[in-house]
Amino acid sequence: MEHLEKYQVATANIIKMTNLCGTIYDVTVENEYLAKASRCGQFVHIDCGDEFVLRRPISICEVTDSGIRFIFDVRGKGTKRLSEKQVGDSLDILGPLGNGFAVRKGKSLILGGGIGVYPLYELAKQASKENPCDVALGFRTKELVTLEDEFKTKCDNLYIATDDGSYGFHGNALQAVKEKLESGAYETVYACGPLPMLKALKEITDRNNIFCQISMEERMGCGIGACLCCNIKVEDDGEEGFKHLHVCKDGPVFNAKEVLL
Numbered sequence: 001m002e003h004l005e006k007y008q009v010a011t012a013n014i015i016k017m018t019n020l021c022g023t024i025y026d027v028t029v030e031n032e033y034l035a036k037a038s039r040c041g042q043f044v045h046i047d048c049g050d051e052f053v054l055r056r057p058i059s060i061c062e063v064t065d066s067g068i069r070f071i072f073d074v075r076g077k078g079t080k081r082l083s084e085k086q087v088g089d090s091l092d093i094l095g096p097l098g099n100g101f102a103v104r105k106g107k108s109l110i111l112g113g114g115i116g117v118y119p120l121y122e123l124a125k126q127a128s129k130e131n132p133c134d135v136a137l138g139f140r141t142k143e144l145v146t147l148e149d150e151f152k153t154k155c156d157n158l159y160i161a162t163d164d165g166s167y168g169f170h171g172n173a174l175q176a177v178k179e180k181l182e183s184g185a186y187e188t189v190y191a192c193g194p195l196p197m198l199k200a201l202k203e204i205t206d207r208n209n210i211f212c213q214i215s216m217e218e219r220m221g222c223g224i225g226a227c228l229c230c231n232i233k234v235e236d237d238g239e240e241g242f243k244h245l246h247v248c249k250d251g252p253v254f255n256a257k258e259v260l261l
């Protein structure tokens with residue numbers, strides 16, 4: 001498998017680690033290679049400890065001068081173990097992996113829901129550099145609203161939504177900007193979040209012919225296209241009408257028009 005040659009394992013030192021809220025952790029690691037090679041929308045595959053056979057995929061939230069930053073929620077044993085690491089510990093990181101977002105010219109909307117918010121921060125930094133950009137972020141409740149001030153400095157308009165209405169718009173991030181989106185305000189939409197939100201978004205962007213890139217978070221094994229477990233269906237001209245692609249190797253970012261959700 002010649003494509004495996006491009007993958008590198010980096011040893012990265014944790015230089016900052018904060019508990020943002022609840023079970024959400026914000027980690028910055030230092031590694032020159034990761035700082036130089038990482039792009040918005042890519043992810044890394046982290047060795048959480050000797051007891052785990054598989055690494056855990058976590059998106060790159062920000063590319064810093066000396067490394068990368070990632071933000072994760074504790075969902076199971078691997079991320080729990082990761083949350084117990086401390087500043088000064090080193091992490092074994094495979095990456096950067098995946099294709100990342102292709103930043104386009106023109107007015108864009110960045111849409112994130114839940115942990116899908118965190119892969120979008122570096123994108124907001126890049127997309128807002130020369131082009132107008134709005135951001136809509138959705139969280140379950142007020143206590144989980146994170147990165148609000150940081151995103152605010154990287155966009156023209158920031159819309160915050162909570163499922164329970166305890167902060168900002170009552171509903172999800174897509175509902176908060178649906179009217180503006182349907183009015184043709186954006187040339188490009190970039191999104192990451194729960195499947196129902198991505199499905200609803202795809203329906204709108206397909207119908208209105210808006211270019212939309214979505215980042216998919218499928219259960220993943222190897223992270224480099226060898227184990228084939230993170231496959232998704234995309235449109236294909238062949239007899240079946242679809243083919244399988246791998247989120248780790250061909251994604252995680254896909255043209256929403258092509259993905260069968």
Ligand SMILES: Cc1cc2nc3c(=O)[nH]c(=O)nc-3n(C[C@H](O)[C@H](O)[C@H](O)COP(=O)(O)OP(=O)(O)OC[C@H]3O[C@@H](n4cnc5c(N)ncnc54)[C@H](O)[C@@H]3O)c2cc1C
Pocket residue numbers: 043054055056057058059060070071072073074075076077078079080115118119216217218219220221252
């Ligand atoms: C491309 C990509 C980017 C991601 N980025 C982030 C991020 O920035 N922040 C964040 O909080 N989470 C992110 N996730 C989800 C994160 O990988 C899982 O929450 C994590 O792997 C759970 O591991 P665990 O050991 O704690 O849970 P367990 O449920 O014990 O994990 C068991 C196995 O299932 C896999 N797994 C479980 N849930 C998921 C999931 N949702 N997606 C993929 N694999 C899963 C694990 O990797 C592991 O191999 C991302 C997932 C993918 C695929």
